Amino acid sequence: VPATLIGLFIGALSVYKKGLELDQDPEYQKKVAEGLFKDMDAGVAETKMKEVSSKAKLSVAIFLISALAVVLIGTFPELRPHVTNAAGKSMTVGMTQMIEIVMLISAGLMVMFCSADPGKITSSSVFKAGMMGVVTIFGLAWMSDTWIANNLPMIKSEVAEIVGSRPYLFAIAMFIVSALTHSQGATVGAMVPLGIALGIDGHTLVAMYPAVCGYFIIPSTGVLLAGVAFDNTGTTKIGKWVVNHSYIIPGFVATFASVVAGFAIRYIFF
Known part of the structure; x- marks a missing residue:
């Protein structure tokens, strides 16, 4: 946790000052001139407090x-109901399904009472970005999982050979696998047992853990796509070569700094 916080802080510093200010950005000024949206600085002066309706307040409360x-459901697993699956086996409903159930119920209540x-909703930028994320993430996840699952023995053997004498390279291996699978969980499930089998001690594996966040390389995650969609100034974008997007620099810096901080904490305190 402290290593990740240190990495996030350094990642934020890496983009604290990036590019031109909006009043000097030709692309932004062109959009203002075309009337696509009001100048943000001028808009602040014109902004007036709007009265918030009781239904709007209720929707926020529901959320x-x-x-x-x-x-609470994630913190206390006993709150999750037990169900019987098609095979007749009793099981606890997973957190993914519980989150979907709770969010769909809340959305239904907002539509009914707010x-x-x-x-x-379907025409908003949030919904469009979300649906774009669903399609691209599922497609990429299926492709990556197919590739990883069919080549996992080869990947494990190659990684074992490379990191046998240089354990720190295991962090790079986890980073690459996470970029391909787009899943921290899948990366941990596939790679951490291999790291243990290679004799890498637990403290070192924990120090490497932030390296499983390489899924920002290919810009198809919902959060990343939403960030691009929300920024109508055009300054947050995905480049011509796809990987040259606005999140690539802070992503690399934050991940690298987190792993370095993790190793520093590991060697100082453990």
Whole structure:
């Protein structure tokens, strides 16, 4: 946790000052001139407080209660119901399914009691970015999982040969696998047992853990796509070569700094 926080701080510093200010950005000024949106600086001066309706407040309350419910359900597994699957085996409902159930219920309540317009929801930038993320992430995840699953024995043998005498290279291997699988969980499940089998001690594996966050390389995660969609100034974008997007530098810096901080903490305190 401290290593990750250190990495995030350094990653944020790496993009604290990046590019031109909006009043000097030709692309942004062109959009303002074309009337695509008002100048943000001028808009701040014109902004007036709007009265928030009781239904809007209720929708926020429903969202916060739902988020709290998800946290409580995740913290206390006994709150999750037991069900019988098709094979007749009793099992606890997984967190993924519980999150989906809670969020769908909250969305239904907002539509029913808060006058939310489904037509406006589907045309919003948030919904469009989310659906784009669903399609691209599922497609890439299926492709990556197929490739990894069919080549996992070869990958493990190659990694074992490379990191046998240089354990620190195992962090690079985890980073590459996470970039291909787009999943920290899948990377941990596939690579950490290999690291243990190679004799890498637990403290070192924990220090390497932030390296499983290489999924930002290919810009197809929901959060990344949403960030691009939300920024109508055009300054947050995906480049011509796909991987040259706005998140590549802070992603590399934050991940690298987190792993370095993890190793520093490991050798100083353990």
